[in-house]
Amino acid sequence: xxTTETAKTxxxxxxxxxxxxxxxxxxxxxxxxxxxxxxxxxxxxMFTLMAIVGPYLYPxxxxxxxxxxxAPLSWKYPxxxxxxxxxxxxxxxxxxxxxxxxxxxxxxxxxxxxxxLGLIAGYFIGWSDSVxxxxxxxxxxxxxxxxxxxxxxxxxxxxxxxxxxxxGITSWGGMARAVRSQTLSLRERGFIEAARxxxxxxxxxxxxxILPNVSSYIGMNLLTSITGCIYAEVGLFFLGVVPFxxxxxxxxxxxxxxxxxxxxxxxxxxxxxxxxxxxxxLTLGIVLFLDAVDEIFNPRLREDI
Amino acid sequence: MKDFLIRLVWRIFSGLIMVLAxxxxxxxxxxxxxxxxxxxxxNQLIMQGMTPVQAENQVRVMYGFIPDEPLxxxxxxxxxxxxxxxxxxSISYEGIGVSHxxxxxxxxxxxxxxxxxxxxxLIGVLAGVMAAIKRSSPFGTSLTVSGSLLHGIPQFVMxxxxxxxxxxxxxxxxxxxxxxxxxxxxxxxxxxxxLISHAVLPVVTYxxxxxxxxxxxxxxSVITVLGDDFILASEIRGLKSSTRVGYxxxxxxLPLFTLFTLSIGFMFGxxxxxxxxxxxxxxxxxxxxxxxxxxxxxxxxxxxxxTIAVIVANIITDFLYSVVDPRIRR
Numbered sequence: 001x002x003t004t005e006t007a008k009t010x011x012x013x014x015x016x017x018x019x020x021x022x023x024x025x026x027x028x029x030x031x032x033x034x035x036x037x038x039x040x041x042x043x044x045x046m047f048t049l050m051a052i053v054g055p056y057l058y059p060x061x062x063x064x065x066x067x068x069x070x071a072p073l074s075w076k077y078p079x080x081x082x083x084x085x086x087x088x089x090x091x092x093x094x095x096x097x098x099x100x101x102x103x104x105x106x107x108x109x110x111x112x113x114x115x116x117l118g119l120i121a122g123y124f125i126g127w128s129d130s131v132x133x134x135x136x137x138x139x140x141x142x143x144x145x146x147x148x149x150x151x152x153x154x155x156x157x158x159x160x161x162x163x164x165x166x167x168g169i170t171s172w173g174g175m176a177r178a179v180r181s182q183t184l185s186l187r188e189r190g191f192i193e194a195a196r197x198x199x200x201x202x203x204x205x206x207x208x209x210i211l212p213n214v215s216s217y218i219g220m221n222l223l224t225s226i227t228g229c230i231y232a233e234v235g236l237f238f239l240g241v242v243p244f245x246x247x248x249x250x251x252x253x254x255x256x257x258x259x260x261x262x263x264x265x266x267x268x269x270x271x272x273x274x275x276x277x278x279x280x281x282l283t284l285g286i287v288l289f290l291d292a293v294d295e296i297f298n299p300r301l302r303e304d305i
Numbered sequence: 306m307k308d309f310l311i312r313l314v315w316r317i318f319s320g321l322i323m324v325l326a327x328x329x330x331x332x333x334x335x336x337x338x339x340x341x342x343x344x345x346x347x348n349q350l351i352m353q354g355m356t357p358v359q360a361e362n363q364v365r366v367m368y369g370f371i372p373d374e375p376l377x378x379x380x381x382x383x384x385x386x387x388x389x390x391x392x393x394x395s396i397s398y399e400g401i402g403v404s405h406x407x408x409x410x411x412x413x414x415x416x417x418x419x420x421x422x423x424x425x426x427l428i429g430v431l432a433g434v435m436a437a438i439k440r441s442s443p444f445g446t447s448l449t450v451s452g453s454l455l456h457g458i459p460q461f462v463m464x465x466x467x468x469x470x471x472x473x474x475x476x477x478x479x480x481x482x483x484x485x486x487x488x489x490x491x492x493x494x495x496x497x498x499x500l501i502s503h504a505v506l507p508v509v510t511y512x513x514x515x516x517x518x519x520x521x522x523x524x525x526s527v528i529t530v531l532g533d534d535f536i537l538a539s540e541i542r543g544l545k546s547s548t549r550v551g552y553x554x555x556x557x558x559l560p561l562f563t564l565f566t567l568s569i570g571f572m573f574g575x576x577x578x579x580x581x582x583x584x585x586x587x588x589x590x591x592x593x594x595x596x597x598x599x600x601x602x603x604x605x606x607x608x609x610x611x612t613i614a615v616i617v618a619n620i621i622t623d624f625l626y627s628v629v630d631p632r633i634r635r
Contacts, residue, residue, distance in 0.1 A: 143574035
């Protein structure tokens with residue numbers, strides 16, 4: 001290629017001008033770039049819809065059918081029935097709300113606690129940093145699942161908000177540490193020094209200057225925290241250490257394994273496999289979609305703006 | 306050498322502080338509990354016709370403190386007996402010391418966690434190197450996909466699936482209990498083989514649930530090292546490719562040690578699920594049983610021992626790291 005040709009191609013390059021909705025457009029483009037991402041996105045949308053409208057599709061007390069206890073898969077009962085003859089599909093759909101809402105709140109709390117503490121520790125350094133990091137080390141070291149099990153003896157998990165709060169409390173450690181280390185390197189950069197020189201308040205600098213720069217990391221973590229929270233809460237219900245207030249996937253697993261003996265009696269198998277299937281499908285959706293999220297939030301991976 | 310000793314002392318000291326913090330957490334948790342189990346136990350003993358002094362002694366043996374004392378003194382008594390490795394007496398296993406019960410359960414958990422950790426580390430690291438070197442071939446891609454899928458599946462789902470597949474659908478492995486109860490325990494082949502065959506499924510569950518993490522981290526670490534100048538230099542000098550893979554692996558494995566810390570906590574935490582699913586008599590199973598039976602002294606003791614195990618394992622990992630990586634010793 002000669003120099004003039006190169007010059008021509010350089011001239012021909014027209015940068016995309018920033019438009020109001022370019023973030024959403026870029027996000028959409030990132031999702032539709034691969035089939036796997038579209039599948040992941042659709043699975044997540046399906047579960048979100050299930051959580052929002054699911055409970056309205058069925059009467060408050062799910063109908064029981066004593067003639068069809070542990071019925072096999074059929075058109076009437078696509079996932080079979082449980083020990084009372086209630087449709088497993090209905091149980092999965094109505095149970096999604098508590099599970100997903102608590103997980104979303106848990107992830108939100110994780111991200112808020114982790115980000116705020118990480119920002120403060122990394123920006124102010126000194127004693128606040130050492131105090132916060134000692135607390136972080138404590139929460140990172142104490143195995144969080146046994147801690148949750150122990151806390152379940154005093155905490156009432158009936159409301160998704162209560163569940164989300166406790167999930168957030170036990171899992172913000174890794175997030176705080178990562179945000180702190182990013183803040184530590186950002187605070188030495190020129191634009192932060194300029195902001196400090198201008199006499200802007202530390203809180204302005206923290207939330208308007210530094211926070212946008214760590215937002216890509218936060219976005220990625222929000223999604224991975226949701227999966228972590230789903231597993232932790234379903235696990236708590238599965239172990240049966242939490243009183244069963246509402247029907248959800250963990251309660252189904254617990255009843256199937258420890259009451260219905262689904263491991264040894266093939267009749268009860270659909271009852272065990274339906275919540276497992278729901279969890280695996282959601283995992284698959286999130287794993288496939290994470291790839292797109294990585295590209296949306298990490299500008300270096302983006303092919304066009 | 307002096308620095309090394311100072312670091313060791315400091316790590317052990319901060320580990321002790323952490324144990325103390327967990328002990329205080331469980332102490333105040335039991336006090337905060339709805340219905341105050343300690344006072345309830347005390348009142349129940351009085352109702353059974355004990356004198357207040359007898360009841361007080363009994364409660365003291367069980368919980369390590371007396372309900373009528375001021376909170377501060379209770380706390381000091383509790384910590385004091387804990388320093389003597391006395392975690393009180395179990396309520397559900399009547400009259401047996403908590404320390405006796407948890408020391409019997411601990412080896413099962415330690416063996417499972419340790420074997421699972423080593424197995425997943427070795428397989429994950431090897432697969433990670435393969436996935437990085439063959440990353441543009443279908444083989445490499447499928448390794449990576451297997452890693453991220455297994456990484457995403459929660460431990461209890463994995464455990465339930467494996468238990469269903471290999472004990473019900475194809476009953477090739479035994480389910481539950483650490484060994485066949487019809488065999489006399491002893492150092493003989495039938496007993497050992499029964500021990501191993503019962504441990505296979507829990508260990509495989511542990512290994513599969515953390516294999517993905519090792520694979521993905523090792524892969525990205527190897528890809529970073531592949532771009533280093535010394536790899537290019539060794540290629541130009543015409544070193545054998547097996548020698549080069551050795552160089553790459555040695556340098557790429559170092560960042561994985563920081564992951565060890567998180568992994569150990571994850572494994573011990575997972576014992577709650579895995580031991581429950583396979584009905585294995587370790588610490589995680591004990592913790593859930595203690596909570597079901599509202600046996601608070603046993604619950605506190607088990608939780609504390611799980612935490613101590615994680616803290617000790619972390620300290621050991623930290624020092625192994627400084628032995629393996631000469632750069633951080635400076």
